[in-house]
Amino acid sequence: MPENSALQNINTKKFQQDLVGWYEAEKRDLPWRRERDPYKIWVSEIMLQQTRVDTVIPYFNRFMEQFPTVESLASADEDAVMKAWEGLGYYSRVRNLQSAVKEVAERYGGTVPSDRNEFLSLKGVGPYTGGAVLSIAYGLPEPAVDGNVMRVLSRILTIWDDIAKPSTRKVFEEAVRHLIYKEDPSSFNQALMELGAMICTPSSPSCLLCPVQNHCQAFEEGVQRELPVKTRKKSDKKVRIGALVLQAPDGTVLIEKRPESGLLAKLWQFPNMELPVGINPRGALASYMETEYGMTVQINPEKVTDITHVFTHLTWEIDVYVGTVDVKVQKDRTAFVPAHEIETYAFPVSHQKIWKHVKGMDQ
Incomplete structure (x- = not known):
């Protein structure tokens, strides 16, 4: 048993009954909760990482319509898969x-x-995803520890370890192994997640509605708002970018595919470059197109919009320009696409916004 006095003193059986009983009565009706298919549960768990439930539901339903089985996703065209994921982020x-x-x-x-x-051992499957799928689909008593679960248990057991440190996850995994309801690990793990999402929220926990309030050491001590302990991240890096929507004489628009790896890998975008401080954006973009693409372009004098896009670790501040090119030069990973086909390609959200604005200018 982990060395935690609150854990040693908790009435494990009563805690399990109170938590799982509440879950069975109050759980949200979510499409992946109607499933025991491990593939579908796996897809839902991947989608739910760093994404809100309400956002995921329509994506999950559409994804399952397109790729209902392991075999259908395994054999699918990569661009079709990326398009189905478009807008969910963390590609x-x-x-x-x-x-x-x-x-x-x-x-x-x-x-x-x-x-x-x-x-x-499968690519992209970490301890949380593994525990969630194995417990929910196969009924195995595996811990599934995410941010919600760490927040809930840090309060119930007054665990003051910094949850921003990777090593802390082990503390919570051991706690779950001790507390888990072995007769129904699926409901137990989902109940902890649901409690964190609906009741034991980050800043204003609804302690008076909590089904396990009687077991909560933080509530008893009045320190629930001080937990969990989480060190602040360093301030985000800001990057200024110039983006260019170029039209050829036949009305087609130049797009390019991002590199095979790295941020937003393999998504399509409009040509763009990081803008050094103090540089003229139009001049920089014209030189960039000449050097990188071998194209002489004409860029309109004024930018058409600016877009801010925030990632977890940096912020893009994008100045958007439009222009024309007289001679189409084809290169690897570039394409001139009819305007009405642009939206069939998978773009990051920032470039979807660019196209939405530019398209709106012509209407």
Whole structure:
């Protein structure tokens, strides 16, 4: 048993009954909760990472219509998969998911492995995803510790370890292993997640509505708003970018595919460059197009809009210009696309906004 006095003193059986009973009565009706298919549960868990439930629901339903099985996702065209994910962000999630699903199709005959080590060996499957899928789909007593669960248990057990440190996850995993309801690990893990999402929220926990308030050490001590302990991240880096929407004489628009790896890998975008401080954006963009693409372009004098896009670790401040090119030069990873087909390509949200604004100028 982990060395935590609150954990040693908790009435584990009563805690399980109170938590799971509340969950069974109050749980939200979510499409992936109607499933025991490990593939579909896996997809939902990947989508839910760093994304709100309300946002995920329509994406999950559409994704399942397009790729209802392991085999359908494994054999799907990568661009089609990226388009289906467009707008969810954190695109490495879906690239890793498709790679992992291909391995499931090839190595495991299309059946998601129920063995912990085999499942965790798949690309993009970490301890949380592994625990969630194995407990929900296969009923295995594996901990599924995410931010919600760490927040809930830090309060219930008054755990003062900094949850921003990767090593702290082990503390909470051990706590879950001690508390988990082995007769129904699926409901137990989902109940902890649901409690964190609906009741034990980050800044204003609804303690008077909490089904496990009687077990909560932080509530008893009045320190629930001080937990969990989480060190602040360093301030985000800001990057100024110039982006250019270029039209050829035949009305087609130049787009390019981002590199194979890195931020927003393999998504399509409009040509753009980081703008050094104090430089003239139009001149810089014209030189960039000449050097990188071999194209002489004419850029309108005024920028048409500016867009701010915030990532977890940096902020893009994008100045958007439009222009024309007289001679189309084809290069690797570039395409001149009819305007009415632009939206069939998968773009990051910032470049979707660019196109929405530019398209609106012509209407």
